[in-house]
Amino acid sequence: MSGAYFIFRGYDVPETSAAIRTRIRPEHRAYIREARHGVRVAAGGMVVTDADDHVTGTLLILHGPDRAAVMRYLAGDPYWAAGLFARYELDRWAWGLGAPAEEAP
Numbered sequence: 001m002s003g004a005y006f007i008f009r010g011y012d013v014p015e016t017s018a019a020i021r022t023r024i025r026p027e028h029r030a031y032i033r034e035a036r037h038g039v040r041v042a043a044g045g046m047v048v049t050d051a052d053d054h055v056t057g058t059l060l061i062l063h064g065p066d067r068a069a070v071m072r073y074l075a076g077d078p079y080w081a082a083g084l085f086a087r088y089e090l091d092r093w094a095w096g097l098g099a100p101a102e103e104a105p
Helices: 017-032 067-076
Strands: 004-012 040-048 055-064 085-093
Touching: 004 067, 017 055, 055 067, 055 085, 067 085
Parallel strands: none
Antiparallel strands: 004 055, 004 085, 040 055
16 A cells, blocks of 8 residues: 555644534544545544543544645545644654554564
């Protein structure tokens, strides 16, 4: 399998994230279940605090041909378009432990 894995960490805008997540979640979930721009989501979920299970962001592991394709994919996500994230990080990831069989080193 060609391409690379990327880790996306989106940090929510604290004041508006709960309302945005409630309103947009069905669209977001439908979006991330389909591959676009040669990118697919391998795993993902909400990031929550230990103390009170407060949602603070999103973590996605994506597989795509390159960073530009992953950024196009993310820009189309309804959460992104709705302004859910105050900031984000996107890094290429060399998946080792627990990697899919075709990607294992």
